[in-house]
Amino acid sequence: MKSLMLAIAAVMLAVAPANARQTSETATASPDGGTVFVQAGRLLADPSTGVVLRDKTLVIRGNQVVEIRDGFISGTESGDRTVDLRDGFVLPGLIDSHVHLTGQSNPNQRLEGMTQSSADQAIRGALYARRTLMAGFTTVADLGAENNAIFALRDGIAAGEVPGPRVIASGSSVSIHGGHGDINGFREDIMHLLSSESICSGADDCMRAVRTQVRSGADIIKITATGGVLSNTAAGLGQQFTDAELAAIVEVAHRMGRQVTAHAHGVDGINAFLRAGGDSIEHGTYLDAESIRLFRREGTYLVPTLLAGDFVARIAASPGNFFTPAQTAKALEAGPKMLDMARRAHDGGVRIAFGTDSGVSAHGDNAREFALLVQAGMTPLEAVQSATVVAADHLRISGEAGRITVGMPADLIAVSGDPLSDVTTLEHVRFVMKGGVVYRTE
Numbered sequence: 001m002k003s004l005m006l007a008i009a010a011v012m013l014a015v016a017p018a019n020a021r022q023t024s025e026t027a028t029a030s031p032d033g034g035t036v037f038v039q040a041g042r043l044l045a046d047p048s049t050g051v052v053l054r055d056k057t058l059v060i061r062g063n064q065v066v067e068i069r070d071g072f073i074s075g076t077e078s079g080d081r082t083v084d085l086r087d088g089f090v091l092p093g094l095i096d097s098h099v100h101l102t103g104q105s106n107p108n109q110r111l112e113g114m115t116q117s118s119a120d121q122a123i124r125g126a127l128y129a130r131r132t133l134m135a136g137f138t139t140v141a142d143l144g145a146e147n148n149a150i151f152a153l154r155d156g157i158a159a160g161e162v163p164g165p166r167v168i169a170s171g172s173s174v175s176i177h178g179g180h181g182d183i184n185g186f187r188e189d190i191m192h193l194l195s196s197e198s199i200c201s202g203a204d205d206c207m208r209a210v211r212t213q214v215r216s217g218a219d220i221i222k223i224t225a226t227g228g229v230l231s232n233t234a235a236g237l238g239q240q241f242t243d244a245e246l247a248a249i250v251e252v253a254h255r256m257g258r259q260v261t262a263h264a265h266g267v268d269g270i271n272a273f274l275r276a277g278g279d280s281i282e283h284g285t286y287l288d289a290e291s292i293r294l295f296r297r298e299g300t301y302l303v304p305t306l307l308a309g310d311f312v313a314r315i316a317a318s319p320g321n322f323f324t325p326a327q328t329a330k331a332l333e334a335g336p337k338m339l340d341m342a343r344r345a346h347d348g349g350v351r352i353a354f355g356t357d358s359g360v361s362a363h364g365d366n367a368r369e370f371a372l373l374v375q376a377g378m379t380p381l382e383a384v385q386s387a388t389v390v391a392a393d394h395l396r397i398s399g400e401a402g403r404i405t406v407g408m409p410a411d412l413i414a415v416s417g418d419p420l421s422d423v424t425t426l427e428h429v430r431f432v433m434k435g436g437v438v439y440r441t442e
Contacts, residue, residue: 006073016130018316025081027434030100034075034077034079034080034081035059035060035061035075035077035079035081035438036059036060036061036075036080036081036082036410036438037057037058037059037060037073037074037075037080037081037083038057038058038060038083038085038090038249038412038433039056039057039072039073039074039082039083039084039085039086040053040055040056040057040058040085040086040088040090040414041080041085041086041087041088041089041090041375042054042088042089042090042418043054043056043058043089043090043091043419044089044090044091045092045269045404046389046403046404046405047091047092047316047381047384047385047388047402048385048389048403050381050420052120052420055070055072055086056068056069056070056071056072056271056306057069057070057071057072057073057378057411058090058404058410059073060410060433060436061436061438062436063408063409063410063435063437064406064407064408064409064436065404065405065406065407065408065409066113066407067203067406067408068404068405068406071426072086072111074375076113078394080134080211082288083431083441084172085414085431086268088413088414088415088416088430088431089244089414089415089416089417089418089425090404090413090414090417090431091388091412091414091415091419092401092403092404092411092412092413093126093136093138093139093165093386093412093413093432093433093434094136094138094139094356094366094367094387094388094413094426095137095138095139095140095354095370095387095388095391095392095395095401095402096137096139096140096141096165096354096355096356096366096387097141097280097303097353097354097355097394097395098141098143098282098355098356098357099132099140099141099142099301099355099356099357099358099359099363099366099392100127100142100143100145100357100359100360101127101128101129101132101140101142101145101164101359101363101396102121102122102125102142102146102149102150102168103121103122103145103359104124104128104359104361104362104363105126105230105311105315105322105359105360105361106322109322110116111334117233118146118152120150121145121146121147121148121149121150121155122149122156124154125145125149125153125374126153126162126164126241126376128359128363128364129153129157129162129163129165129167129424130162130163130164130361131364132164132165132358132363132364132441133163133164133165133432133434133440134307134364134367134429134432134440135228135364135366135367135429136240136367136413136426137165137174137366137442138165138166138401138411138413138432138434139166139167139168139206139391139392139395139397139400139401140165140166140167140168141167141168141169141170141220141355142154142167142169142170142173142224143166143170143173143220143261143393144170144281145169145170145171145172146171146172146215146223146261146306147172147217147218150167150169150171151169151171151216152218153167154167154169156287156430157181161173162290163439166400166401166434168219168220168397169217169218169219169220169232170213170218170219170220170221171198171213171216171217171218171261172197172213172418173200173222173223173224173402174198174199174200174206174209174210174221174222174223174224174249175198175199175200175223175224175240176199176200176201176212176224176240176241176245177199177200177201178233179224180224180227180228180233180240180263190234191231191291197212198212198213199430201243202245203242203244203247203248204248206241206245206248207248207249207251207252208248208382208439209249209306209397210252210253210256210258210327211252214253214256215306217257218257218258219237220259220356220395221249221258221259221260221261222260222261222262222263222272223241223246223249223260223261223262223327224240224261224262224263225239225240225241225246225262225263225264225269225270225272225273225332226238226240226263226264226265226266226268226269226270227238227265227266227328228241228263228265228329228330229265229312229327229330229331229334229335230327230330230331230360230377232307233326234426236266236330237266237285238266238268239268239269239271239272239285240269241272242268242281243272243276245273246272246273246276246278246309246380247276247301249276250273250276250278251277251278251311254277256293259279259282259365259395259396260278260279261278261279261281261282261303262278262280262281262282263282263283264281264282264284265283265285265286265334265349266285266286267286267288267290267396270284270287270291271288271290271291272294274291274294274298274300275294275393276329278300279299279300279301280300280301280302280303280353280394281295281300281301281302281303281309281355282303282305282340282355283303283304283338283342284302284303284304284308284342284356285304285309285334285337285338286337286341286344287298287341287344287345288425291347291360292345292348292349292350294346295345295350295351296348296349296350296369296403299349299351300340300351301352301353301390301394302345302350302352302353303352303353303354303355303394304338304341304342304352304355304373304376305338305355305356305357305360305369306342306358306369306372306373306376307337307356307357307358307360307361307365307366307368307369307372308338308356308357308361309334309335309336309338310335310338310339310361311335311336311337311360311361311374312327312331312333312334312335313332313333313335313336314359316328316331316332316335317332326334328355330341333347334347339372339375339376340376341423342372342373342376342377343376343377343386346376346377346382346428347377348379351377351390352373352386352390352395353386353390353391353393353394353395354369354370354373354383354386354390354391355369355391356368356369356388361402364382364429366420367427367429368426368427369387369428370383370384370387370419370423370424370426370427371423371424371427373386374423380419380420380421380422380423381420383423384419384420384423384426388401388402388403389402389403390402398442402413409434409435409436410432410433410435410436411430411434411436412431412433413429413432413437414429414431415429415435416426416428416430430442
C-alpha cells in the first residue's frame with residue numbers, strides 16, 4: 001500500500017503541469033500553522049437558508065472554521081495569511097454523490113478493463129480526483145470501482161498524500177451473475193476470471209457479498225437493482241435482483257451500519273428497492289407516480305445523474321459513437337428520458353441529491369449537472385442545495401460538509417458571478433479550499 005501511495009504521488013507531480021486547470025497555487029496552508037483569514041464579499045454560508053451575507057471574514061485555524069467575523073479582517077501575526085475574495089461569491093465545497101474516479105469513458109475502455117491493474121486504476125484515479133477537486137467538489141461518493149484501487153485512493157487522499165476530494169467509497173457494486181455490474185461480452189473463461197466476489201445469486205449469497213464488501217472496506221453499499229446502459233449485454237433495463245435478494249441485501253447492510261444505494265432504471269426495480277427499505281436511488285429513469293409516493297413515504301433520496309444521461313445519448317447518436325450495439329440501443333432509449341424524469345420527481349416533492357456519474361462523462365465537468373437540474377425545474381438555489389446541504393444529509397455527513405460554520409471543516413469555494421442568478425457560474429470555480437488547505441487560486 002505504501003509503495004502504491006508513493007507511486008500515486010509521483011505521478012501527480014508529473015501530470016500537474018499538463019493539467020488544463022493548473023492554478024497559480026496548489027495545496028498550500030498558512031506557514032508555521034498560522035491563521036488563515038478569508039475575506040468574502042458575498043457568503044452563502046448555509047445554503048438551506050438561501051441568505052447571502054455581505055462583507056465577512058472566515059477565520060480558519062488548522063482544518064476548521066473558528067470564527068465568522070463582520071467586515072474584512074487581515075492577519076497580523078507571524079504565519080497568518082489573508083485570502084482576498086472581496087469581489088467573490090463564497091459557498092461551501094460542493095458534493096457529488098455519484099462518481100467513478102478510477103476510469104473515464106473512451107473508445108479503449110473495454111480493452112483497459114482487461115489490461116489495467118489495480119495500481120494502474122489508482123494512478124488514473126489520482127489524476128481524476130485532482131481534476132474533481134479543482135472543479136470545486138471537495139466531497140464525492142465513488143459508487144462502483146475495483147476495491148483495491150478505490151480504497152487505496154480514498155485512504156491516500158485522507159492521509160494527505162494525494163490531492164483530491166474526501167471520498168466515500170462503495171468499492172465493487174453488488175450485482176447478479178450476468179447482470180449490470182458483472183463482466184459481460186467477453187470469452188466465458190475470461191468473464192469467470194474477472195468476475196468479483198461482489199457478484200451473487202440468491203438471498204444468502206447476496207448477504208455474503210454485502211458482508212464481503214464491508215470487510216474489504218466499503219463505506220456504503222452500492223447495488224445494481226436493474227440492468228444498465230453501459231453493460232455490454234442486451235439484458236434490458238428492468239429489475240434484475242429478486243425481491244427476496246433486495247430485502248436480504250438491505251437488511252444485512254443496515255445491520256452492519258451501511259447505507260444501500262441502488263443503480264436503478266426500470267420502474268419495477270426502483271419500486272422493489274424502495275419497498276425493501278433502500279436508502280437512495282441512482283438514475284431513476286422510469287420512475288412513476290407509485291415511485292414518487294414511495295420516495296416521499298420512505299424519505300428516500302434520488303440522485304438523477306442527468307449529465308450521464310445527456311452524455312450517453314449524445315455519444316450514441318454521434319458519428320464518433322464508441323459504444324457497442326447493446327450499449328448504443330440502451331443509451332438511445334434511456335438517455336433522453338432522464339430530464340423529464342427529474343422534472344416529475346422534483347414536481348412530486350422527491351428529495352434530490354446532486355450526482356453526475358462522472359467517469360461516464362469527463363471528470364472535472366461535474367458542475368455541468370447544475371444547468372440540467374435547472375432545466376428540470378429546480379431553482380438555482382435548489383440546485384446548489386442539492387450539492388451541499390441535501391447531499392450532506394443524503395450521505396450522512398452533515399457534521400462534516402455542506403455548510404460553512406464554526407467548528408466544521410473549512411471546505412469552501414469561490415466564483416466570480418452569482419450562482420443564485422446564473423448557476424453556470426459554478427462551472428468556473430476560481431478558489432478551492434479543503435480542510436483549511438488552499439488548492440486553487442486564480
